[in-house]
Amino acid sequence: MNMRWSLNELYTSFDSEEYQGDLQKFDEGLGSFIQWADKNLKSPDNPQEKITEYLNRLIELSTLVSKLMAYPRLISSVEANNELALKYLDKLQVQYSKFTQPSVQFQKFISTLDNLDEIINSSPFLREHEFYLNETKKKAQYLLSEKEEVLISKMKNTGSNAWSNLQGVLSSTLLVDIEIDGKPKQLPLPVVRNMAFDKDPNIRQKAYEAELKSYDKIAKSSAAALNGIKGEVLTISEMRGFKSPLEETLFKSRMDEETLDAIIRAIEEYLPIFHKYYRKKGELLGHRNGLPFYDIFAPIGNAIKSYTYEEARKFIVVNFRTFSDRLADFADNAFENRWIDAEPRDGKRGGAFCFNLYPIKESRILANFNGSLSNVITLAHELGHGYHGLCIQEESILNSSYPMPLAETASIFCETIVMNAVLNEASPEEQLSILESSLQDAGQVIVDIYSRFLFEKELFERRKEHSLSVNELKEIMIESQKKAYGNGLDENYLHPYMWINKPHYYYGERNFYNFPYAFGLLFSKGLYVEYLNDKKNFVKRYDDFLRATGKNNIVDVAKLMGIDVHSPDFFKDSLKLIEKDIDKFIDLIENRK
Numbered sequence: 001m002n003m004r005w006s007l008n009e010l011y012t013s014f015d016s017e018e019y020q021g022d023l024q025k026f027d028e029g030l031g032s033f034i035q036w037a038d039k040n041l042k043s044p045d046n047p048q049e050k051i052t053e054y055l056n057r058l059i060e061l062s063t064l065v066s067k068l069m070a071y072p073r074l075i076s077s078v079e080a081n082n083e084l085a086l087k088y089l090d091k092l093q094v095q096y097s098k099f100t101q102p103s104v105q106f107q108k109f110i111s112t113l114d115n116l117d118e119i120i121n122s123s124p125f126l127r128e129h130e131f132y133l134n135e136t137k138k139k140a141q142y143l144l145s146e147k148e149e150v151l152i153s154k155m156k157n158t159g160s161n162a163w164s165n166l167q168g169v170l171s172s173t174l175l176v177d178i179e180i181d182g183k184p185k186q187l188p189l190p191v192v193r194n195m196a197f198d199k200d201p202n203i204r205q206k207a208y209e210a211e212l213k214s215y216d217k218i219a220k221s222s223a224a225a226l227n228g229i230k231g232e233v234l235t236i237s238e239m240r241g242f243k244s245p246l247e248e249t250l251f252k253s254r255m256d257e258e259t260l261d262a263i264i265r266a267i268e269e270y271l272p273i274f275h276k277y278y279r280k281k282g283e284l285l286g287h288r289n290g291l292p293f294y295d296i297f298a299p300i301g302n303a304i305k306s307y308t309y310e311e312a313r314k315f316i317v318v319n320f321r322t323f324s325d326r327l328a329d330f331a332d333n334a335f336e337n338r339w340i341d342a343e344p345r346d347g348k349r350g351g352a353f354c355f356n357l358y359p360i361k362e363s364r365i366l367a368n369f370n371g372s373l374s375n376v377i378t379l380a381h382e383l384g385h386g387y388h389g390l391c392i393q394e395e396s397i398l399n400s401s402y403p404m405p406l407a408e409t410a411s412i413f414c415e416t417i418v419m420n421a422v423l424n425e426a427s428p429e430e431q432l433s434i435l436e437s438s439l440q441d442a443g444q445v446i447v448d449i450y451s452r453f454l455f456e457k458e459l460f461e462r463r464k465e466h467s468l469s470v471n472e473l474k475e476i477m478i479e480s481q482k483k484a485y486g487n488g489l490d491e492n493y494l495h496p497y498m499w500i501n502k503p504h505y506y507y508g509e510r511n512f513y514n515f516p517y518a519f520g521l522l523f524s525k526g527l528y529v530e531y532l533n534d535k536k537n538f539v540k541r542y543d544d545f546l547r548a549t550g551k552n553n554i555v556d557v558a559k560l561m562g563i564d565v566h567s568p569d570f571f572k573d574s575l576k577l578i579e580k581d582i583d584k585f586i587d588l589i590e591n592r593k
């Protein structure tokens, strides 16, 4: 079976008539769009006509540019050194930033209209884009003058973006001094961090100690970068009129404070359950005082079987079919028509992703398949993203981008279907291993994410007053971990430098890039409970729901599934599922002896 994807459905080459033709069409269309906006959006007459014209042009250009960009993006993900792809990508990104001006002008235009509702209701086409238009108007409240907006976006390149690049270079070039087999070595940070998954306890501990020590080399410069970025975020967020960066993040996530409070309250109530799991794992590994940080990822159990690519396909398709034919056929088609690049090879990036190709109504999935169970689960996860794309592509392209907290709904849902099937067929020893690795993940998404949320909140609070020293950052991190992990972890072996290690803190555009993960996991698990309760009626509602994720606030779209995200009880029900797994994990260990 061919394990490389085909991109011919997009373009056959950069030199092809199609690619060059589209490129030219885009350049011309964008130029004319900018001129049109400049000429027409400065006066408020004929709003219905102008909005219609703006949307039509935007739809055409968005479709074109997303197709043009997808091609070099996908190519460079499997050929890191393809210079042509990088060149086109760079060129398109520069072009893309030119959308800022007409978009700011449009926001200003819309914000002056008192009768937007009336205008929207005047045509089916505008009604179709109701959410987009209303959101645009809301965004305009936080817009600064055109001059300020342009200045900010330029200054970011020498501010937060530059700090973020520096941090990227620091952490990716950091070499860790570590002794391997009695010989001193210098290894890249990711290699040493990966040793946390090693079977040998000595290696795990040694890697942790070496890792912590290595951060001394970049702690001061990382702190400077972090202070620079968070300082900039605070300044701009305040200028725009947000109460705090958290409020801004919630606004961008289409989520309200009540929903965030509900999740946080539910998580806080269930933390002790996770502590039980960590302590049990600690005992199993011979620790008396809770689990040390370096053993969080220690593998438990063994004897996991492996899969060929063909077997993985069959297993996924058969189990997806228990959900619906549409899902199963979608997955089967993705394998059959080479939408998946699964073969690991030099120059290809690691990990996995799914890329929805709206313009051609397809998706492409990148994975690095080596036959492990976790690879099979990953494929199911990415196919879930693809399925989300399938449902949403029936909408206008302007209704097709969904907020971060909803991004992992379909993927985790598909993962759960396959994971449960695996557990059903597994021996007790395999079950233990599978359950433990899924608890490891849940612990990261709930407990560790909670610590990151606490850390970032405190960081912003203090950064308002002054820059933070390395010691202060370490202290806040340790305090946050103590609150999150409680007596689950041994407090003498925490990780004071997680703020250097996680890149999420260094994205100027994405603050609090933590709670969306927790929301995603708990929301998806909650949906799965709904599915188990009413399999017959669920499937159609679920498809409609996925289709609507790009044109609703979270609270409204959840209502489509009968879910009230303002209620902590909804999230607690999902956490109860994890509690059940923890109980089962403890059971399996106790019956093992």
Ligand SMILES: [Zn+2]
Binding pocket: 381, 385, 408, 411
């Ligand atoms: Zn995902």
